[in-house]
Structure formats: structure tokens, C-alpha cells
Amino acid sequence: MSLEPCPRVIIGGTLIDGTGRAPIKDSVIVVKDEWIIAVGRRDQVEIPPGAEMIDASEKTVLPGLIDAHVHFVGLGVRMIQNINLRETKTISEALEKVKTRISEVEKGVWILGRGWDDSKWEDRRYVTKYDLDPISPDNPVMLTRVCGHLVSINSKALEIAGITKDTPDPKGGEIDRTPEGEPTGVLKDASQLIRKHVPGVTDEMYVEGLKRASEYALSLGCTSIQEAGIGAPQMKAYQTALEMGYLKVRAYLMWTERNIEAMEALGLRTGFGNNMLRLGSAKMLVDGSIGARTAAFFEPYEDEPTNKGIVMIPEGELIKRVKAVHRMGSQVAIHAIGDYAIETTINAIEEAIRDSPRKDHRHRIEHCEVLTSTQIERIKQLGIVPSVQPNFAGEWSDPGGLYETRIGKKRLRQNNPYRYLLDEGIKLSFGSDGMPFNPIYGIWSAVNHWIRASRITLEEAVRGFTLDAAYASYEEDMKGSVEVGKLADITILEQDLTEIPSDEIRDVSVHMTLVGGKIMYYNE
Numbered sequence: 001m002s003l004e005p006c007p008r009v010i011i012g013g014t015l016i017d018g019t020g021r022a023p024i025k026d027s028v029i030v031v032k033d034e035w036i037i038a039v040g041r042r043d044q045v046e047i048p049p050g051a052e053m054i055d056a057s058e059k060t061v062l063p064g065l066i067d068a069h070v071h072f073v074g075l076g077v078r079m080i081q082n083i084n085l086r087e088t089k090t091i092s093e094a095l096e097k098v099k100t101r102i103s104e105v106e107k108g109v110w111i112l113g114r115g116w117d118d119s120k121w122e123d124r125r126y127v128t129k130y131d132l133d134p135i136s137p138d139n140p141v142m143l144t145r146v147c148g149h150l151v152s153i154n155s156k157a158l159e160i161a162g163i164t165k166d167t168p169d170p171k172g173g174e175i176d177r178t179p180e181g182e183p184t185g186v187l188k189d190a191s192q193l194i195r196k197h198v199p200g201v202t203d204e205m206y207v208e209g210l211k212r213a214s215e216y217a218l219s220l221g222c223t224s225i226q227e228a229g230i231g232a233p234q235m236k237a238y239q240t241a242l243e244m245g246y247l248k249v250r251a252y253l254m255w256t257e258r259n260i261e262a263m264e265a266l267g268l269r270t271g272f273g274n275n276m277l278r279l280g281s282a283k284m285l286v287d288g289s290i291g292a293r294t295a296a297f298f299e300p301y302e303d304e305p306t307n308k309g310i311v312m313i314p315e316g317e318l319i320k321r322v323k324a325v326h327r328m329g330s331q332v333a334i335h336a337i338g339d340y341a342i343e344t345t346i347n348a349i350e351e352a353i354r355d356s357p358r359k360d361h362r363h364r365i366e367h368c369e370v371l372t373s374t375q376i377e378r379i380k381q382l383g384i385v386p387s388v389q390p391n392f393a394g395e396w397s398d399p400g401g402l403y404e405t406r407i408g409k410k411r412l413r414q415n416n417p418y419r420y421l422l423d424e425g426i427k428l429s430f431g432s433d434g435m436p437f438n439p440i441y442g443i444w445s446a447v448n449h450w451i452r453a454s455r456i457t458l459e460e461a462v463r464g465f466t467l468d469a470a471y472a473s474y475e476e477d478m479k480g481s482v483e484v485g486k487l488a489d490i491t492i493l494e495q496d497l498t499e500i501p502s503d504e505i506r507d508v509s510v511h512m513t514l515v516g517g518k519i520m521y522y523n524e
């Protein structure tokens with residue numbers, strides 16, 4: 001008797017292999033240990049004797065999905081800690097949830113909520129202290145908007161943070177006020193004023209959060225994530241979670257760029273690690289979000305004609321900081337959403353490359369949403385990787401929706417222009433930013449882009465969440481496609497995506513998820 005583990009064969013499914021090639025019907029994939037050892041049509045592949053068979057007929061077989069931008073540990077912690085306000089339809093529905101939580105805890109305990117989106121609320125406005133105070137006289141409350149850039153707090157929280165009429169706006173942010181100057185409880189890119197008063201997350205909560213987030217990821221067919229910017233406590237938690245067997249997906253960890261001196265001192269750079277846990281790029285933020293009107297544009301907001309957004313790092317300083325990361329041999333990942341922020345980001349990357357030429361830098365622009373045609377051309381020339389979130393286009397670029405309201409019709413058409421980017425030969429890396437964390441929904445959003453001219457094919461959308469997401473982390477040689485020699489990270493969907501109308505893609509659920517040849521999720 002042999003002790004060799006027997007090979008696994010996934011048979012009969014429609015394979016969309018991640019490379020962008022046409023789907024293969026009635027496919028066969030042979031997996032041995034953690035690797036893919038054969039792929040093809042049923043008549044092309046020899047099935048090894050004694051193999052364990054997985055029937056995928058009438059299903060879709062994909063490379064394990066990769067979310068190239070998600071705040072994964074934060075997502076896990078929030079699953080433990082926060083009220084989820086994502087699906088609420090009105091302010092009063094959100095307030096009900098807050099009320100319920102308050103009834104469950106002691107006086108004085110912080111009430112945290114997250115995920116509300118005024119553009120999805122019938123009320124179409126931010127929640128303020130005037131809404132919150134009547135239900136929360138004794139507990140401080142902080143509700144974070146879906147974008148993470150705006151928080152609403154109650155009077156108790158304002159009191160704890162010592163925010164009054166006389167408090168000046170912090171650098172790069174704003175305390176929203178009534179005409180009389182009274183704070184309304186809405187803080188725009190100013191949550192640092194309040195966050196330091198919220199009890200911190202413990203090391204155990206981070207580790208537990210990674211466990212919860214891993215299980216959730218596998219249920220969504222996601223086998224790799226790229227963590228979009230963390231510091232020491234979260235880094236430690238990743239290692240601990242891996243050692244404890246809690247981290248079940250592969251992770252690429254972007255580190256907050258302000259830690260550059262420590263990284264340089266230790267000689268650490270992008271790529272350090274192994275197939276499960278790898279050090280990623282230096283993450284920095286140049287602007288905010290369109291929803292909070294803090295993304296930086298050349299022209300003012302359509303619905304606030306005196307406001308062009310907020311620039312968090314002025315161009316001169318950005319150039320200096322990008323050069324420093326580039327010189328140490330690491331990758332930068334720069335959050336830039338408005339056309340102005342994107343322009344300064346491209347300038348900074350261009351300067352850094354000119355300063356010390358390096359092939360294959362793969363510097364990334366995170367979100368990279370509203371682009372001019374000149375910027376698309378420069379992104380191509382410089383080899384920059386746009387790390388975009390198709391679900392943003394899906395959620396907010398509908399006719400009359402949030403983006404049209406904020407930036408008007410002309411710039412709406414320039415948002416997330418995937419077709420143009422791909423036609424230029426640019427590699428597009430797809431992520432979710434956790435809004436919502438669900439690559440299948442992202443694929444649906446890209447294929448059914450509200451701006452027709454920006455739509456891409458199903459195979460291209462899959463490639464964004466697989467091979468090109470792997471490219472963004474320098475891992476395309478080992479994963480991101482179902483090809484011989486790659487890690488056997490494989491996702492099987494309940495239905496054949498090529499046989500259903502494209503608007504139904506978002507309703508398709510995950511049947512099975514394999515990581516390194518092991519079945520990690522199975523939906524009976």
C-alpha cells in the first residue's frame with residue numbers, strides 16, 4: 001500500500017482559467033499535493049488511477065479568487081465588534097439597531113457601527129448627533145460611513161473627545177458644523193479626533209478577527225487577499241493566526257508607509273515571506289472618497305461648487321516619499337481616487353523611476369477611479385498597476401446615483417474605465433475594499449458596468465480577480481490561473497456562468513473552495 005496522497009480530479013465543469021482565454025467546457029483538472037499537474041478537455045487529459053473525483057458538471061471552475069484590496073483584519077474585527085449597518089434602508093432603521101445594542105450593554109460602553117451609506121438611505125443625508133442623542137444619552141456612539149472616511153458621533157462622544165465650537169478643524173479634515181458653528185457630530189476625514197478615545201482592539205481580537213474573516217473569505221471563493229495597509233499589531237496577528245491555523249487564505253500585507261524607517265533598518269522589502277504570508281507594498285493615501293466629497297479633483301464637486309476635495313499629501317512631499325520607497329526596492333500602493341490625486345501620484349511615480357530606473361516596479365494606484373485619457377496613456381507608459389474595485393462602479397455609478405450627484409455626468413463617464421484600460425494593454429488588478437467584500441459581485445459589476453463603454457467580458461473580469469491580481473503582488477508565476485505548475489487554489493461555483501444571463505452572475509453562490517489542493521469550504 002502506498003502512503004502517497006491520491007490525486008484529486010475536478011471533472012466536467014466549465015473552466016474559466018484566469019488567463020482571459022475562452023472557457024473550456026467539460027474540463028478536467030488534476031491536482032496532486034498542492035499543485036495542478038494537468039488541465040484540459042476531458043478527451044485531452046488522462047485520469048490517474050485511484051484518483052478522488054470531484055464532479056463539477058453544470059458548474060464553473062475558476063482559479064481561487066484574489067481580492068487585491070481589502071482591509072481584511074479590520075473586516076474580521078468588525079465582524080466581532082461592530083453593528084453592521086450595511087443593509088439599512090433608512091436612518092431610523094440604523095437607529096433601531098443602535099438602540100438594540102445599547103439595551104444589551106452597560107452605560108458608558110462604546111457603541112460602534114459601520115457600513116451606513118446615505119446614498120442608499122431614503123433620507124439621503126448623513127446621520128448626526130441630533131438623530132443619535134435621543135436614543136443614546138449614556139453611551140458614546142460612533143457610526144462609520146461605508147467609505148471609512150466619515151464618521152457620525154453623538155454628544156456623549158463629542159464630550160469625551162472634548163470637541164466643541166472652539167475646536168479647530170484638524171489638518172486635512174473637517175468638523176461639520178451648523179451655521180452657528182455648533183459641531184453636528186459628523187467628522188469628515190477627522191475621525192482621528194475620536195478614534196483615540198475608543199477602547200483599542202486587543203491582540204486576541206485581531207487574531208480572532210483573522211479566523212472569522214478567513215472563514216468568510218473561503219465561503220466567497222476567495223483564496224488570497226491583499227491587506228490594504230497595516231501596522232505592527234495587525235502584522236503580529238497575521239503571524240500568530242498562521243501559526244494557530246486560523247489564517248486559511250494567502251495574504252499579501254501592505255504596510256503603512258510611515259513605518260519606512262523601521263523597514264529600511266531591518267532590510268525588509270516587498271516580497272519577503274512565503275506562499276501563505278508575504279510582505280507587500282508601502283501603502284499611502286493622497287485623497288479621500290467621492291462619497292464624502294474628499295477625493296481630490298481638478299474641478300469642484302457638482303453638488304458643492306466650492307469644494308475640490310482634500311489633498312492629504314502635497315505633490316512635493318509625495319514625490320519625496322515615493323522615491324524613498326522605490327529606492328529601497330519596494331512597491332508603493334497609493335490611494336488616489338480623484339483626477340487631481342491621480343495626476344500627482346503618476347507624477348511622483350514618474351519622478352521616482354527617473355531618479356533610479358528599475359524594471360518591474362509594479363507600483364500601484366489604489367482605486368484609481370476617475371481618469372483622463374492622458375492619464376491612461378501615462379499609466380501605460382510607466383507600467384503602473386491600477387488596483388481598482390469594480391463593485392464601486394456597481395454600487396455608485398448608476399444613472400442618478402451617488403457618483404453622478406457628486407461629480408456630474410462628464411466625470412461619471414470617466415469613472416472606472418476598464419474597457420479603455422484593458423484596450424491599452426494595462427493590467428487591471430481587482431479588489432473589493434470590503435464594500436462589499438465579495439469578488440463575485442465585483443465580477444458582476446465589471447461585466448455589467450453602468451457605463452456601457454466601460455464593460456468588459458466575463459473572462460476579463462475573472463482575470464482581474466485572479467491572474468492580474470496575482471501580478472499586482474508579484475505572484476503570477478505561482479497562482480492566479482488554472483495551469484500546470486500553479487498552486488491548486490480553485491473555486492467551484494454552483495452554476496455555469498457561461499450559461500446564465502450576465503445580470504444573474506451576482507446571485508451565484510460558491511460550491512467549493514480549495515486552497516493548495518485542500519478542500520477548505522464546501523456548500524452541501
Ligand SMILES: [Zn+2]
Nearest residue numbers: 069071228433
Ligand atoms: Zn481601502
